[in-house]
Each structure stands twice: as structure tokens, then as C-alpha cells.
Amino acid sequence: MAKKRKMPGLNTSSTADISFMLLIFFLTTTSMDTDQGLGRTLPKPPEEDQLNNEIKVKERNILNIRINKDNYLMIGDDYVSVSDVKERAKEFIANKENRPNLPELKPKKIKLLNEVIPVTENHVISVQTDRGTSYGVYFQVQDALVAAYNELRDEFAKEKFGFKYEFLTKEQQDAVREVYPQKISEAEPKKYGKAI
Secondary structure (H helix, E strand, O other): OOOOOOOOOOOOOOHHHHHHHHHHHHHHHOOOOOOOOOOOOOOOOOOHHHHOOOOOOOHHHEEEEEEOOOOOEEEOOEEEOHHHHHHHHHHHHHOOOOOOOOOOOEEEEEOOOOEEEEEOOOOEEEEEEEOOOOHHHHHHHHHHHHHHHHHHHHHHHHHHHOOOHHHOOHHHHHHHHHHOOOOEEEOOOEOOOOOO
């Protein structure tokens, strides 16, 4: 009778070393995802005499954007998609046709330009979300609003200075921001319950 041959075992003495080397390699060569966030400058805290005074804003100067738990958007009384937010915001912020249902235009002297320009300096864009609103939709709406301001600022900068907003000097950028100040208010999230 023939003798059964034994299968030789695998040499696993260096497996732990190889695994450790691979772990070090992947940790040093891969990049970690960075947190997403919105760049915002917080307003200064109110002074003592302002704490008890309620700020009154005319209804026509407020653009209400609401997002419910099912991620449906409403601007005013209209259902809209995220792709509509930028154009609606631009129309609201600029009010180029001086329509009575959009923010009131007031003449403002821009020192650098030595011109009086009609601006909607009292406008406010109010974004209100539900506690169940997804971050993805929230960020898309915020991005659309910032894009609306950026496009309006670029258009004005090209018209007055010949360059996009980002290529202007600090003084020129300040002048453009006087015409189109960014005013986005974020109301505290609420729980609406059912879809809007």
C-alpha cells in the first residue's frame, strides 16, 4: 500500500507583517472625506436695547422658502423644484422691473461709483426646513441661493468694472456687495408632520 502524502502547510509567519504594511500604506496614501459645510459670517450679537424690540419687515421684502420632511419645496405659495430656486431668487433680489410684489427699490449712493443706484437693501430670503428635511436638499437650496447672489454680483461687476466679481479689488467688491448684500435667514426647523 502506498503511503499518503501530507500537503505542506502555508507559511503564514509574515502575514501579520504584510497586513500591517498594507494598512500603513493605505492610511498614508488615501485622503479622508472632509465635512461639508456652508461658509457663513454670523451677525453681531444684538445690543441690549435691540433684544426686546421685534424687527419688522414688510411682507413684500421677504422671500419664504420652505422645505418639508419629504423634501418638497415651496417658494411663497408655489411648489418648485431645486432647479427653479436660483432664478426665482435672482428675480426677487434684483427686482429689475420694480414689481409691487417684490422687494421695494430704494436709491442708494455707492461712493466708489459716485452713482445713485436703486437697490433692494431690505430684502430677506427666509429658508425654513422641517426636522426631517434631508441635508442634500438643504445644501442644494443653499447652493442655489449663493449662486443667485454670485451671478447678480458678476453681472453688476462686469457692467461697472469690466471684470467678474472675484477679480475685483476689495473696494470694488465692497461696492458690489452694497448693491447686492447677501441676506439669507434660516428659521429654526419645525416639525410639520404631513407633507406641505
